Amino acid sequence: MPSYISEPHQVIIGEDEKYVVNMGPQHPSTHGVLRFELTIKGETIVNLVPHCGYIHRGIEKMCESNTYQQIIHLTDRLDYMSAHQNNEAVSLCVEKALGVEVPERAKVVRTILSELSRLSSHLLWWAAFGMDLGALTSFFYAMRDREKILDIFEENTGGRLIQSYICPGGLMYDIQPNFAQRVKDLLAYLRKKLPEYDRLLTGNVIFLNRTQGIGRMSKEMAIDYAVTGPAGRGSGFSCDVRRYEPYSAYDRVEFKEILYTEGDTFARYKVRMDEMWESMKIIDQLIDQIPDGPHTAKMKPVIKLPAGEYYQRVETAKGELGIYIISDGEKNPLRFRLRTPCFSNLFVIDKLAVGTKIADLIAIFGSLDLVIPDIDR
Amino acid sequence: MSFNIYDFTSFTQSIHDGLSSVMAPGWVTFTELVIVGIVFLAFYALTGLALVYIERKVCAFIQNRVGPNRVGPYGLFQTVADATKLLLKELLMVHKADKFLFNLAPYIVIVASFMALGALPFAKGLHAIDLNIGVLYILAVTSLSVLGILIAGWSSNSKYSLIGAMRSGAQVVSYELSVGMALLTVVLFTGSMQLSVIVESQVDGWWIFKGHIPAFIALIIYIVASTAEINRGPFDIAEAESELAAGFHTEYSGMKFAFFFLAEYVNMFFVAGLAATVFLGGWMPLHIGGFEAFNRVMDFIPPIIWFFGKTFALIYIIMLFKWTFPRIRIDQLLTLEWKYLLPINLFNILIVALIVMMGWHF
Amino acid sequence: MNGFTKYFSDLFKGVSSLLKGMRLTSGYFLSPGEIVTEQYPENRATLKLPKRAKGEVIMPHDDENHHRCTGCGICENSCPNGSIQVITRKEVNEEGKAIRVIDKHIYHLSMCTFCGLCVKDCPSNALAFSNNFELAVFDRNKLTKVLNRPGSSLKKENKAS
Numbered sequence: 001m002p003s004y005i006s007e008p009h010q011v012i013i014g015e016d017e018k019y020v021v022n023m024g025p026q027h028p029s030t031h032g033v034l035r036f037e038l039t040i041k042g043e044t045i046v047n048l049v050p051h052c053g054y055i056h057r058g059i060e061k062m063c064e065s066n067t068y069q070q071i072i073h074l075t076d077r078l079d080y081m082s083a084h085q086n087n088e089a090v091s092l093c094v095e096k097a098l099g100v101e102v103p104e105r106a107k108v109v110r111t112i113l114s115e116l117s118r119l120s121s122h123l124l125w126w127a128a129f130g131m132d133l134g135a136l137t138s139f140f141y142a143m144r145d146r147e148k149i150l151d152i153f154e155e156n157t158g159g160r161l162i163q164s165y166i167c168p169g170g171l172m173y174d175i176q177p178n179f180a181q182r183v184k185d186l187l188a189y190l191r192k193k194l195p196e197y198d199r200l201l202t203g204n205v206i207f208l209n210r211t212q213g214i215g216r217m218s219k220e221m222a223i224d225y226a227v228t229g230p231a232g233r234g235s236g237f238s239c240d241v242r243r244y245e246p247y248s249a250y251d252r253v254e255f256k257e258i259l260y261t262e263g264d265t266f267a268r269y270k271v272r273m274d275e276m277w278e279s280m281k282i283i284d285q286l287i288d289q290i291p292d293g294p295h296t297a298k299m300k301p302v303i304k305l306p307a308g309e310y311y312q313r314v315e316t317a318k319g320e321l322g323i324y325i326i327s328d329g330e331k332n333p334l335r336f337r338l339r340t341p342c343f344s345n346l347f348v349i350d351k352l353a354v355g356t357k358i359a360d361l362i363a364i365f366g367s368l369d370l371v372i373p374d375i376d377r
Numbered sequence: 378m379s380f381n382i383y384d385f386t387s388f389t390q391s392i393h394d395g396l397s398s399v400m401a402p403g404w405v406t407f408t409e410l411v412i413v414g415i416v417f418l419a420f421y422a423l424t425g426l427a428l429v430y431i432e433r434k435v436c437a438f439i440q441n442r443v444g445p446n447r448v449g450p451y452g453l454f455q456t457v458a459d460a461t462k463l464l465l466k467e468l469l470m471v472h473k474a475d476k477f478l479f480n481l482a483p484y485i486v487i488v489a490s491f492m493a494l495g496a497l498p499f500a501k502g503l504h505a506i507d508l509n510i511g512v513l514y515i516l517a518v519t520s521l522s523v524l525g526i527l528i529a530g531w532s533s534n535s536k537y538s539l540i541g542a543m544r545s546g547a548q549v550v551s552y553e554l555s556v557g558m559a560l561l562t563v564v565l566f567t568g569s570m571q572l573s574v575i576v577e578s579q580v581d582g583w584w585i586f587k588g589h590i591p592a593f594i595a596l597i598i599y600i601v602a603s604t605a606e607i608n609r610g611p612f613d614i615a616e617a618e619s620e621l622a623a624g625f626h627t628e629y630s631g632m633k634f635a636f637f638f639l640a641e642y643v644n645m646f647f648v649a650g651l652a653a654t655v656f657l658g659g660w661m662p663l664h665i666g667g668f669e670a671f672n673r674v675m676d677f678i679p680p681i682i683w684f685f686g687k688t689f690a691l692i693y694i695i696m697l698f699k700w701t702f703p704r705i706r707i708d709q710l711l712t713l714e715w716k717y718l719l720p721i722n723l724f725n726i727l728i729v730a731l732i733v734m735m736g737w738h739f
Numbered sequence: 740m741n742g743f744t745k746y747f748s749d750l751f752k753g754v755s756s757l758l759k760g761m762r763l764t765s766g767y768f769l770s771p772g773e774i775v776t777e778q779y780p781e782n783r784a785t786l787k788l789p790k791r792a793k794g795e796v797i798m799p800h801d802d803e804n805h806h807r808c809t810g811c812g813i814c815e816n817s818c819p820n821g822s823i824q825v826i827t828r829k830e831v832n833e834e835g836k837a838i839r840v841i842d843k844h845i846y847h848l849s850m851c852t853f854c855g856l857c858v859k860d861c862p863s864n865a866l867a868f869s870n871n872f873e874l875a876v877f878d879r880n881k882l883t884k885v886l887n888r889p890g891s892s893l894k895k896e897n898k899a900s
Binding site: 066069070072073074137144147154155156157158159162164172173196199200201203204205206208301 | 752753754756757759760762763764775788789791792793817819852853854855856859860868
């Protein structure tokens with residue numbers, strides 16, 4: 001045999017018939033590049049080690065050499081499903097540090113765009129969750145409906161997934177005149193389509209058997225591991241930032257915080273389905289009352305934050321995103337730290353999945369709704 | 378050559394007479410066997426091609442999109458293009474795989490489905506193998522495909538293929554029980570295992586109507602169990618892409634993979650055809666015993682159209698299963714069989730036996 | 740007896756949920772309604788993108804080959820990753836003063852992240868986003884573009900005196 005072909009090695013099966021297998025970085029179910037090192041015995045998982053870092057791009061370091069307006073386009077690419085919410089987080093932090101008052105029009109439009117991106121993120125999650133479990137039609141139904149949300153984004157901001165629209169001071173451009181009408185048409189359409197999703201998956205006996213009782217996370221575990229967002233609220237951990245520290249226009253809308261106490265995969269599923277209805281209710285309350293006025297406050301061309309530390313938290317579709325800026329008075333931040341929700345949500349998975357079967361790991365992982373670039377930044 | 382679309386016996390008889398007049402009887406039999414073999418080969422290939430295209434179009438319409446529409450008008454030549462691609466692929470040989478078994482496995486699967494297909498009555502007079510133990514023969518022959526699956530998994534020398542093959546083998550062996558017992562209900566009603574007798578006995582109504590509730594339950598169980606038999610639909614853990622173990626045919630490429638693929642689709646046709654024969658009357662038109670005018674109108678449509686119509690209706694239902702439901706986990710699959718389908722089946726057979734004894738069926 | 744009834748109620752509830760799902764999908768099969776698939780390469784003539792859709796950055800020129808770029812370099816400073824290089828030269832205008840004039844406005848499409856800061860920060864609105872999204876090329880050098888066309892010059896603004 002030529003020397004560059006190595007001898008095939010024997011498959012070594014360890015004692016107790018355990019063997020180690022990689023659910024490699026490229027896998028249809030891991031929604032990104034994430035590697036799981038599984039130790040399985042037969043069909044049951046004995047140990048699980050997640051390895052992240054395959055898509056680390058050094059966003060925090062890059063932000064140290066960019067001005068505050070230039071940081072916006074980098075935060076778009078973290079959890080790209082909630083791009084508006086990431087931009088809003090950085091803008092709010094900068095505005096809080098400078099003491100700038102954002103005009104009312106910008107606040108209301110920011111909230112509407114945040115809720116629309118929460119809707120689009122949950123629709124994509126539903127699509128991928130159904131597809132992972134084997135119901136391939138759910139993917140197409142949800143993507144077809146999500147296209148309508150992306151069309152609204154493209155008309156107003158220029159981008160479907162990456163917008164860079166919410167910037168320090170307000171919005172980058174004013175919204176189009178038909179924004180309110182298009183959003184209202186979209187909500188009427190979605191209210192007809194969402195019950196179809198329940199008919200396809202939620203009530204299905206096969207789906208219930210695959211998700212009920214699987215991956216039970218207690219409330220103490222959620223608090224210990226800082227699992228926020230719908231994954232934590234499925235275990236009864238009340239952590240909605242929109243309720244405890246309202247920002248933008250959230251203090252003037254009525255909405256419920258969805259909590260379920262069972263903590264299994266089905267509870268996390270139901271939290272997200274109910275959150276879609278709540279988002280539509282929030283948008284309903286705001287869409288007819290977009291105030292007139294300027295779309296941005298007057299900002300200096302060069303933004304310099306006073307020396308100090310500033311923190312702002314925001315509820316993205318996946319959980320609580322925190323922006324921590326240490327500034328020394330220059331136009332670039334000294335340190336820019338992102339507390340991303342998916343990073344905390346990922347590392348609870350080895351507690352949840354050990355002792356279950358491989359098929360359950362897919363269901364649990366899908367219910368945590370992780371976007372890998374958010375983990376690796 | 379007299380070609381009567383309502384009754385093919387005159388057609389086959391005229392071919393037989395034509396051949397007998399030119400050659401000795403032994404050669405006549407040999408030529409007829411060759412002709413039947415070639416016709417079935419062509420039918421097998423065409424059915425496979427057509428079903429792959431139909432599945433892609435059906436799943437596209439269910440998912441609110443278009444499906445293949447570029448290769449040929451309405452995408453009709455898409456499967457031809459796929460088959461050409463598979464023919465041109467390199468046939469990989471796995472290192473340290475058992476060469477003989479590795480090459481043999483696809484052929485076992487194809488031969489098993491081929492032999493079963495020959496026993497279906499397509500129309501009056503178009504029945505290749507008409508044994509008097511028809512149902513038993515079919516059950517025996519379809520069990521051979523388990524061998525092909527297990528051999529494929531074992532000879533691939535890969536632990537994932539082996540896991541997939543064992544899971545698949547357990548699934549197929551369990552569900553064979555339900556399939557056999559569901560077919561037994563109609564055998565009890567008819568009193569014979571010969572398929573042509575079963576079809577003839579439905580001349581005054583299909584068994585699903587004459588046998589009312591037990592036959593209906595048996596049809597439902599049969600469809601669910603045979604979907605699991607052919608590794609399709611919500612029971613396709615063996616070939617699921619999003620699970621870890623990728624199934625028994627992972628290591629196969631090119632034409633050998635095409636054999637597994639084709640065998641799955643023609644098995645689907647066979648299973649639907651058998652359900653149509655046994656429960657829905659085969660090539661027998663819809664007759665209601667006693668309404669002569671209605672029966673004459675129904676007789677107008679040729680029996681072969683009836684057979685294919687019923688078969689494709691059941692194929693549509695099997696496809697709908699696959700594209701609507703999520704996948705079942707392996708232990709839930711076996712629970713479904715041993716705790717739900719089997720007890721209901723046994724109970725059903727008891728009721729059918731009682732009904733036949735008392736004469737309570739129509 | 741309780742387990743017995745539970746067995747059958749589970750069975751019936753399960754089967755009815757499956758039938759509901761099947762009714763939804765066969766409804767879509769029989770009457771698909773609106774098919775949203777766009778037959779892309781064939782429908783280029785009727786494809787309309789929103790006005791703000793971010794294609795590539797261009798410098799709009801009017802009919803007399805005038806643009807509005809003064810060569811100030813603000814876009815080069817705003818760009819986060821250096822996709823713009825502004826090269827200027829000194830020229831003597833008709834009043835005899837030495838002014839700065841744009842020589843080459845180099846735009847690296849290969850590095851652009853489409854953030855829109857150059858378009859927004861330009862004081863003379865010289866840059867804009869076009870709707871052209873078919874930007875793939877076979878040669879990487881073609882991705883480095885010079886945005887001001889040869890022979891073009893700054894549009895003379897009529898200043899109210």
